[in-house]
Amino acid sequence: MITVQQPDQPTDVSITEALPTARIYLVAGPAASGKTTFSTRLAEERDGLVLSMDDYYVDETTVALEYDEEYGLAPQWESPDAYDIELLQRNIGELLRYGTTELPVYSFAENRRVGYQTCTLQPEQSIIIEGLYTVRYCQLFESYTDAIVKVFIIADEAIRRARSAIRDVQERGKPLAELAKRLHFVEIGERRWVLEQAPHADYIIETNQYDPR
Numbered sequence: 001m002i003t004v005q006q007p008d009q010p011t012d013v014s015i016t017e018a019l020p021t022a023r024i025y026l027v028a029g030p031a032a033s034g035k036t037t038f039s040t041r042l043a044e045e046r047d048g049l050v051l052s053m054d055d056y057y058v059d060e061t062t063v064a065l066e067y068d069e070e071y072g073l074a075p076q077w078e079s080p081d082a083y084d085i086e087l088l089q090r091n092i093g094e095l096l097r098y099g100t101t102e103l104p105v106y107s108f109a110e111n112r113r114v115g116y117q118t119c120t121l122q123p124e125q126s127i128i129i130e131g132l133y134t135v136r137y138c139q140l141f142e143s144y145t146d147a148i149v150k151v152f153i154i155a156d157e158a159i160r161r162a163r164s165a166i167r168d169v170q171e172r173g174k175p176l177a178e179l180a181k182r183l184h185f186v187e188i189g190e191r192r193w194v195l196e197q198a199p200h201a202d203y204i205i206e207t208n209q210y211d212p213r
Contacts, residue, residue, distance in 0.1 A: 018203060021046075022149040024092070024127050024141055026134035028197050029153035030190050032163035034207035038153055039130040046128075049121050051091070053131020055104050056083045060111035068188075071181055078189025080133045089140045092129070095121040096144050132189070135197040152201035155208050 019025070025048065027039050039050045057063075057077070066076040076082065087104060094101035102116040121127065129141075135150045142148065155163075164186065165179055198204055 018205075019046075019149055019151070021147070022126060023096075023145040023147040024129065024149075026138055026141075026148060026150045027128060027130040027153060028133060028135040028151070028194075028201065030155075030160055030194050031132065031186050032160045033153045033155045035130040035153045038151075038205065038207065039128045043128050046126055047122075047124065048126040048128045049095075049119070050128045050130060051088075051103065051119075053083055053088065053129065053134060054108075055106045056085070056088045056131075057106050057111075057113075058082055058084055059113060068185075070184060074181070074185070076185065076189075078132070078185050078193070080136060080193055083131075083133070085137060085140065088129075088137075091119075092127065092141055093144060095119065095127060099123070132194055133197070135201050136193070138200075149203070150201045152198045152204045154198070154204060154206055159208055 019042070025039075025042060025046075027035050027042075029035050036050075036052065039048075042048060043050045060075060063075045063077060063082050064079060065073050066079075067073050084104070091101045091103055099122070100118065100120050103119045104113050105115045105117055106112070107114045135152060138148060138150055161183060164183065
């Protein structure tokens with residue numbers, strides 16, 4: 001069971017019961033809130049194809065730099081501009097029109113795109129796009145279909161920070177020494193851009209009670 005909240009109407013329902021059928025599901029939320037695990041479960045229940053915004057990060061050589069009082073001049077990876085949104089839009093369009101496209105492959109250890117892989121969408125499948133800013137960029141996909149459901153995933157901040165530490169070090173190969181700096185910029189990104197998406201979502205889903213990544 002997952003807590004699902006609509007405006008002024010919280011209720012406990014399963015994923016399948018909570019969400020209507022859609023061609024595209026946009027799953028947004030703060031880092032380590034549970035977007036990937038939620039999207040994977042939704043894909044299993046709805047026969048969906050999951051795409052991650054993480055694969056659309058720009059290379060470290062092109063990410064914007066920002067001056068920070070604590071860390072000086074540093075890459076701003078938490079900005080909505082740190083993604084190749086034009087490629088994401090093109091990939092979604094090709095999947096819906098032709099059923100196939102070439103998706104980027106991103107290396108977090110190297111902070112750059114390392115290749116592409118062929119992706120195929122079956123005619124009956126939905127697309128689930130998960131990432132920090134999917135709700136923010138909803139209008140980019142409205143020209144393809146009006147059957148879009150926007151979901152915002154949230155968990156308590158302490159839980160998100162603990163999950164981030166495990167993921168960044170163990171799964172993404174980030175040095176432990178950089179963890180404090182990473183979380184510093186994550187908090188900035190959440191205040192500036194991420195959390196403001198919640199009022200624009202169709203559903204807000206709280207994930208404190210299960211173990212998403």
